[in-house]
Amino acid sequence: MATAGVQEVLPPSLTSNSPQPPLFDGTTRLYTSYICPFAQRVWITRNYKGLQDKIELVGIDLQNRPAWYKEKVYPENKVPSLEHNGKILGESLDLIKYLDANFEGPSLIPTDPAKEEYGEQVIAHVDTFTKDLFTSLKGDAVQQASPAFDYLENALGKFDDGPFLLGQFSWVDVAYIPFVERFQTVFADVFKHDVTEGRPKLAAWIEVPGNLFLGLWKLH
Incomplete structure (x- = not known):
């Protein structure tokens, strides 16, 4: 880049x-x-x-x-x-x-068949993930959104060759990161809650893409 x-x-x-x-x-x-x-x-x-x-x-x-x-x-x-x-x-x-x-x-797009297959699985969940986050804002947001963020924490543990969802940076990270960073900000500002608390893999993942795109795109 x-x-x-x-x-x-x-x-x-x-x-x-x-x-x-x-x-x-x-x-x-x-x-x-x-x-x-x-x-x-x-x-x-x-x-x-x-x-x-x-x-x-x-x-x-x-x-x-x-x-x-x-x-x-x-x-x-x-x-x-x-x-x-x-x-x-x-x-x-x-x-x-x-x-x-x-x-x-x-x-x-990864060339490793295992990463490609797992990537399709995680991509298949992204619409559910975003829907659950938006829905959580209508109720007890912190509690209702917790399973969605837990899903990402667990997904990030599949490969150990990097901090990303497939180990290497891929389209799967691109699919999720605009929503995660947006909701991370909302939960911090509105609910005074850190979505990365108790989720070290999520914290590391958010930090790296945030730096990767510094100066290239904005949320606001």
Whole structure:
């Protein structure tokens, strides 16, 4: 990742009053929201692979999004989406794998069959994980979210060759980290609770990706 530590200057988010960028003019564009954890997955992937000069960011204001985005770019009207080679692609997990397969840069998909298989298992749980965290905010958040964070603590113990979910940094970490860091902040600020307490593997895992992406993406 050649640009690690370099703060990217972000273009302003486009609103209902903003003109549409040219479509299918040969430019590869990532339509994103700077504060959306789903979109951040693909942003992280782009930056990790060093594609800042190859994939242009187009910020979308989700509270005042342009009509042309749904009508002419992505009918699902959500982010992220990717404009590449005359087509528009969507869904954050699919886009991580698409960028990994179709662009240069370090791979996020492990070649070790055991890691690949386990990665698919952990990825299959990510929607349940995020749903449980959001649901926990409606009740006793600390207690209700505990099993979700325990799941990650246990998952992080599968491989011992690194602090990541598959030992090595991979797309599985990218899928989880925007949500974990966001909820870590919420639980600390709102509930005065440290989600890493009693979870040393989770604490180490959060610290390393946080440093890895310093200057490359923001939660807020």
